Amino acid sequence: MRAVVYRETGPSSVLQVVERDLPEPGPGEVRVRLVRSGVNPTDWKFRAGMMSGYDEVTPGQDGAGVVDALGEGVEGFAVGDRVWLVLAQHGRAHGTAAEHTVQPVAKVVHLPEGADFDLGASVGVPAVTAHRALTASELGPARLGPGALAGRTVLVAGGAGAVGNAAIQLARWSGATVVATVSSPGKAALATAAGAHHTIDYHSSDVVEEVRALCPDGVDIAVEVAPAQNVGIDLEVVKVHGLVSIYANNGGDEMTMPLRAAFGKNLRFQFLILYTLDPGLVRAAVEDVNAAIAAGALRVGEEAGLPVHHYPLDQAAAAHDAVEAGAVGKVLLDVSGG
Incomplete structure (x- = not known):
């Protein structure tokens, strides 16, 4: 699979697109084929030097895609489910700027019917x-x-x-x-x-x-x-x-x-x-955010006051630069079709 990685902190030029083995989900984990990856200020700040401790990092806390493999003991999800992710790279080396990501089931959220992947990748952080x-x-x-x-x-x-x-x-x-x-x-x-x-x-x-x-x-x-x-x-x-x-x-x-x-x-x-937010408060927020999505009350796009800017995966550095420069709207990486 293709993944964006960096091995040292610094400017956006440290980001590279590489080939990596397809990860397999362990017990209690879900593998998601990403369609969109959200880029937030926290991503470029971590990359610029606020985070270390891993030999290689794939950035991206937010993303949306389709479940394509389940680890042992996972309930409530099935292959083919449309989902969005919350805090995907928190406490882990690999986030959503990749064609696939493996995440604990607690970080995987069903995407309500009618909501597209642009919205799913925009709501996490x-x-x-x-x-x-x-x-x-x-x-x-x-x-x-x-x-x-x-x-x-x-x-x-x-x-x-x-x-x-x-x-x-x-x-x-x-x-x-x-x-x-x-x-x-x-x-x-x-x-x-x-x-x-x-x-x-x-x-x-x-x-x-x-x-x-x-x-x-x-x-x-x-x-x-x-x-x-x-x-x-x-x-x-x-x-x-x-x-x-x-x-x-x-x-x-x-x-x-x-x-x-x-x-x-x-x-x-x-x-x-x-x-550092209590996991129970994160869960409560996720439930309310999903209810707002389902009700059509939480949207993205020019008509919702949040223009969406798309970048291909191999332009992740440009996407980071756009967010760092204060792009008005939501910056997303187009990872794959869906």
Whole structure:
């Protein structure tokens, strides 16, 4: 089989496409023939030097394809099932940027009928991250679904990004009023297509004034991508007992904030990353994400505010470069037909 690998960390030029033996599933494992592999910022960051410990790595946490072999003791799956994968390369050397991958059954998820492989390869890291960001509020639900966020208001920073897009769609599906901040009219159109009720261009507007005009009592949850730059805004616009969910460090690695302002509102700050998230929370997120897919509430493509950019497997380096450069939309590797 063909697989993308790197044997040392560094720029995208360390990625190579090689031939490898077809892996066989062991007990409790499933082999999947990949059709699409998702590329996330975490993939290029690991490749650039954040991860080591393996002689050879095949990147890719997200992917979608067809089950083509089962290990001993696997139940609930059959050869030919359409599936998507979650955290496929976490704790393992080989992820989804290959024609086949072998994964523990817990990382394999049935792809709902009617959902295509582009969507299946796009929901893992972004949608599970968005789910966690929306479900840790002291006053909020443990799960998402129709009505779960009814009466709540969610502010999504960076509404045109992959996580922001998923947060908008999941919050809207769950009944929230959604406000998204963006950096251009084009990105405002994408956030609106995703389902945002209101958009605010932070280059041309005062975000605090605009949010206060829309939500006089403040927002319940802020999904934050750039805390070093935006924490002051969050302190101003999140209501008492509200939640600030921080999932990235865009714009700076250190955050400074006035503590009394946070004390005064009894705010909760959640810093989140999927790799140390409790497996039960991952499972809950996967179940809700699948329910949203089945309901048609979670989508990809220009019409859903998340343009999809396809690269062949042998252009994995270019795909990594596109994500590192901030490509607007979702970058996918076309691994095989399906």
